[in-house]
Each structure stands twice: as structure tokens, then as C-alpha cells.
Amino acid sequence: MRAPALALAFLVLAAVLTSPATAEDWGAVGKVNKLISVKASPELAPGDSGRFEFYFNSTYSEPMYNVTLNASIYRYATIDESILIDASWPYAYPKIGETGTREWTWTSVRVDPGTSRLLNFTVVTAADSRDMPHGSVFSQSSYFVRFSVDFDGNVSGTMTPFRMESPGFFTDALWKQATSANATNPCTPPSCRGNVNLTILGVDGVVPDSAFGVKEPIPRWPFYMLIGLAAFFLVLAFLFWVEENPGSYPRVEAWWARTRGRIVRTVAPLRHRKTPKA
Template sequence: MMLPIAQSEIDDYTSHPGNIPNFHNFNTPQLEPGEGGIFSLEIQNRYIGNITDVSIYAEIYHRADIDDSETLVEINSANRPTITENCWNYKNNEENCSDSPNLESAEFNIEQLLVNQTVQLRFDVNTKEDTKEGTYFVRFSMSYEFNETDRKLQSRGFWNMEQWTNATTNLTEDYPGNINLNLLNVDGIIPDSSFGVKKPIPKWPLYLLITLTIVFAGLSVIFYLEEEETYPELNKWLQKMRGKFNQFWLSFKYRKSS
């Protein structure tokens, strides 16, 4: 299907952030080491024509935590999360599944996406007990044919900081999305995403803190009422408890010394 606009306008239309395929509805797992989960998203064709020969590539490429940041290749292969099965389906249709091309990426090959059609993608993320904790970043690449022209979209993770800065600053022309796509050699920018691997924080310190807070709050009220001397029965009970405690303490000291 040929669009009724000139070639120069086709580029602006094709690369406009509001027209490129929409990556949305991400569902990203938060895993404990040793667990597995599903990473999923949807992609909608927002062009006024079909796109064909669609290929989508997702890759884990970076890890970061509060202390440091590193590329995936800097992590020992035994300590990395892995990707296994990847599946896709047109919305409300049957899934098409295959094994991942390697342990760090998922690839989806789809014949076509019709106008406004949505495809659902998912892949399995697996970890081991010794998988390094942190936030793992996933970058995406999408290629397809539109209006008899091959197109390529990529996410931020494919360029280093210097390349990205050069493409987004000191622009002399009106580029789609204020990004020099020619410098990056792509037809549009799609989002990165991420998932997390982290051991759960132990809950017993929180429970202990809550218990101690309640106990000390109760004691403060009791001692306040004792000072006010408005509850004589309470004063008698406190004196009795102090006596029992002192008796217990003296008995304990005597046994320890003997």
C-alpha cells in the first residue's frame, strides 16, 4: 500500500514518535535469586498502513544497583539471569513459541501487523541462587518493511552516553522527537525496560520494631497515669509488679553467684 504523500514527508511521518509502533503495557518481573518469571509487553501498529516482515529483538544488556553499574558481559556467566522460551501472539489469538537464540536475548519474527493491530510478546526470565542482585536493563530493536521501505527502531540502550548526547543536543534541524535519527542511523526510538533481582528484606526486624513501639507506648501511658496519681489501683498493681521483679532479680543474682 503506497501512502499519498511525498518521500520526504514519509520519513517525517514514519519516524514521528506518535506514529511509530507503540511499545506499551510492560509487565516486568521482580524476582528473588533462584526464581523465574515472565517479562511481557504489547506492540501496536499505529501507521495508516500495514507493516510486514516484522522482527523484534530483546536483550538484557546492563545491570545496576545502588553501589555500582556494569554491562552484562562484565558479569560472570554463572551469575547472570537468562532468557529461555519466547512467545508471541496477535491479541486474543493462539501463541507461537520458540527457544531463545541465546541466554541473554529473545527474538520474535512476525509476518505482518495490520493497521491498529496489537501483538503480545513474552519471554521467560530465569535466575539462580547465585544470580547477582540488581536492576537488569533490557533493550529492544524492531525492524520491518513499511511502504516498500525497510525501517529500523532501537531503544536507548544501543548507544553510549556520548553518542546519545551528540544526537540530542545542538540540533540545527527540526528532527522527530528532537533526536538526530540520522546520526543514530535509525528510523525511530523505542523504550528500554528493566526487571529486578533482589533478596527480600527480612520482616522480623519490622515486627520487632512494631512490638517494641507498642510496648513502650503502653508503658509511657502507664507511668504517666502513675505520676498523676489518679488511679490508685494502678499504682498498687505497679508496686506489686516492681516487687515481683526485684524478687526475681535478687533470686537470679543469688543463683549466679553460687
């Protein structure tokens, strides 16, 4: 009797000390919105190219399998207008250098928990406004980038597909519907998270959008002209000071007297020139 009782005691103790396994919440807002974090978004002059760099972070405690991450340029916007970039976009640019299109894709068979990968693609622009619209010196403009993440995650021993999308995949009407009070009150996971009805959007989570800028750079010649004018007036002020303080800088004083005399002799005939009578 003692042996079975001792074994039962060990089983009870093991059950008490062993913490129950916690299922991964793949759609938790605090994990989904940190999957993608932008490191560097380029600000380009028309015709330039630049790196768009971002981190793909595994915010989960379990591995992600069959991961596909997609980034695409989907909207052009200024203060005055906002234009969707789709099949009807009439311009050849901007585009992504690695693919020659406006989309870029990265895949991985497995992403381990807690890892972070620095990814990037090259944004290519055109100098001619006939090839792509862009901002001017006094007008800001941006091209927006949207992301989607597809992967398989373990749910109670079953591999389940998940899809996360950024707001750029949804129309304004659909987004307003998904965030309306009627659709989010009450907001019960997993169909609703962070006051966004995911069932209406047809996704398991919402990742952030991003953007890059394309505008004509501020010309440098006004800056150089201001520096030149400042230097000129500084020298002129020094010469007037030398004139008012004779003997301080004899050589400079003598040179300034000769130069001023030449200027007077050159300007004097112009002052006394009279307009000939008809």
C-alpha cells in the same frame, strides 16, 4: 455535446470531493516512541523469576509486514557502576527463561493498523552473587533491556524495510554525536527527528529502553520486632493505669499484684548479692 460536458462535470466533482491519499510517515516520532509500552517490569529478589510484560502497538494507518521484535538484557547498573553485558559478561545470569539466553524474539507476518498485542518473557535470576551481581538491602541495582523492531512498510507502492532501535544499541560517544547541535541543527526529517540524527545512528527511529530490578528484600524480622515491642509497651501502660486506678479491673489488678510480687522476690536476692572477698 451535453453528454461529454456532463461526464467532465462528474470527473471534476469527484476530484474535488475525493481527498488525496496520504503516504504513511513510518519514522514519525509520535508513532515510533509508542510502538512499545511496558505494562509490568519485575522487581525481583535474587533467585526469583518474574514476567516482563509489554504491549507492541501498531501506531500506523497501514499494515506492518514481516515484523521482528527483539528484546535483550544489555547493561547492569548501580549508583556506583555501570557494566555492559556482552560476550565478556562472566556470569550465567540473568537470562530469559524461554530462550535460556539474554535475548528474546517475537515475529509476525503481518500486524494490522491500530492493533495492540500483549507480549511477555520470563526473567530468571540466581540467588548466589557468584552467578550474577545484584543489589543489597540499601543499594539499588537495575538490569536494562533494549528493543529493536524490524518490518516492511509500504512507501508509494514499494515495500521498504525499516529498523527501529532503543538507545541501548548505541555507544555513549555515538549517541552524543547524534544529539549534538552540529548534527541536529537544522533537524530535517527523515534524516533527523526529535533532535536526534538518525543517519548517524543508522536507524529509522528510536524506541524506548526499559529495565528491571534485582535486589535483596528488606528482612521482615525488624518489622515484627517493632510490632512486638509496641504490643509489650501497650500492655505495660495498661497495667500501670490499672495500678493507678484501683477497682477498675479487679482481676487484672490482682494478677498484676501477684506477678509484680514474684518479680520483686526474684530480683531482690540479685540486688543484695555481694561479691565474695578474695
